[in-house]
Amino acid sequence: MKSSDGRTAGQQSLTALWATARQSLADGDVESYVIGTNGQRGGSAEHELSEQFVCPLVAKDHLQGLIVVTSAARFPFELRSAIEILGAQAAMAIGRETMGEAFHARRGERGSRLSCRMRRMSS
Secondary structure, eight states: OBOTTSOBTTSOOHHHHHHHHHHHHHTTOOOOEEEEOTTOEETTTTEEOOEEEEEEEEETTEEEEEEEEEESSOOOHHHHHHHHHHHHHHHHHHHHHHHHHHHHHHHHHHHHHHHHHHHHHHO
């Protein structure tokens, strides 16, 4: 049975998943996990849903996102490992992007301060 937002009874909303991941991070225990959907049905073809796999994306000790995969079959260990690797790579890319933005912001501030000093000196 689907709820008004399109989820089956066994699935959690992204808001709930996000809250769970944030709490896990605060507790110092961030890891991927599986949610069983207890034989619920979903999708346009009314396929049997088996599991929802949740992989938090953590960069610089901050939750940056979630990879959530819902499957009609149980997730094999190899698929879970592949999703976790993808999650780790995505988190590293997000971390690099964040560091790059911070670097360019600081560099821009320094350049702005230098420009002000140069203008004051030339006046």
